[in-house]
Amino acid sequence: MRWALAASFIAMGLWILVPDKLDDDEANTSRSHFGVFGTTVVTFFLAEMGDKTQIATVALAARFHDFFGVVAGTTLGMMIANVPAILLGDRFAHRLPTKLVHGIAAVMFVVLGTMALFGVGV
Template sequence: MEALLVSTGIVALAEIGDKTQLLAFILAARFRKPWPIILGIFVATVANHAGAGALGAWITSLFAPETMRWILGVSFIAMAVWTLIPDKIDDEETTTRTHYGVFGTTLVAFFLAEMGDKTQIATVALAAQYQAFASVVAGTTLGMMIANVPAVLLGDRIADRIPVRVVHGIAAAIFAVLGVATLLGAGKSLGV
């Protein structure tokens, strides 16, 4: 349960102001069809985070627990710093071909935008940390949906009301605490 809750919280916070949330705003404004966009975000996130979770689970088989502790601790601290850097969306990500329809356009755009994104990297690290593939993937997917569904449904009416810097600061603090705790040996009961 801890893996699910931590994964959900971290990704939901980290996603506020992230380029994929900006993409959700753009797609909602462009197409004005929220349900195919939400479904596209969900399917793209499950596919992307399942791959990231599998990578995280596989990585734990490559390294000794002590080495994994250092890799994960430093990774979480790096995620804390990365979370504080504002995202910008590329024109390339917003001009996805529309002949795929709203769902297909959203699916492709979100899957590609999430590649190498901080929430994907966080999913790898969380899956390695907790060694709970299903809980982490479910949690990170839920966190993405918590952040992006309101962006699609409410669009620009809420965009200016979210204190993005404060939310990013909280997410960065959580990543930093996880990193320091991991370096200090927390999670040894998890096999890390």
Template sequence: MEAFLVSTGLVALAEIGDKTQLLAFLLAARFRKPLPIILGIFIATVVNHGFAGALGAWITSQLSPSTLRWLLGLGFVAMGLWTLVPDKIDEEKEGGKGLKLGVLGTTIVAFFLAEMGDKTQIATVALAARFSDFYAVVAGTTLGMMIANVPAVLVGSRAASRIPVRLVHAVAALIFIALGLLTLFGAGSALGF
């Protein structure tokens, strides 16, 4: 249960103001069809975080407990620092012809690609390695993404100006850094690393 709750909370906080949350705002404004956008976010997140969780589980089986502890500890501290850096969506040039995927297809492809190498994907790898509980971590990170992105789709960009994004990022950063320091100083020794 701890893996699920920590994964949910960390990703929900880290996702506030992230490029994928901004992408959710843009898709909602462009298509004005919340249900296929929400379903697309869910599908893309499950697939993306499923791969990330599998990578984290594999890493756990390949590294010694001591090496894993140091990598995870430093990784969580780095994630905390990275969370403090604001995200912006890369401006894409719209060149005449585009692939017609519909609202659901566009959302799945856009979210899957936007999550590649993103903070929440890397956090999923680290959390899966830290907790050695693939299903709880992937379920938690997916729920965290949905907690952050569904309101973005439903409410739209008007609510974004009222959320203290810097404060949320600071809280998420502190949690990541605390988890990293606890891991470095052996809090995970009961778990084998």
């Protein structure tokens, strides 16, 4: 398992360095059926399914038997966690050089993969 984890982190770090290329169809965002809101809903839904947040939500709903309280609490918690990230991303997205951000992310993934490979921090 450690080898697979290390390999996947190192591979991800190297993959980040590959520049993104958009086809003409992909670059044309005006044809989107969902718009930015729908695309965000679908993407967020798929990314969040089965993670720790969902498991915690199920546990809270089972424990407290309060549908609206759990929905309101988890929604507010996710908004408190995500709104600052969205605001910072919007503010700095055009100021930060993409190559530098990709380079830093790639180094982080490779370092984490190397640490996993040698069992450092376990």
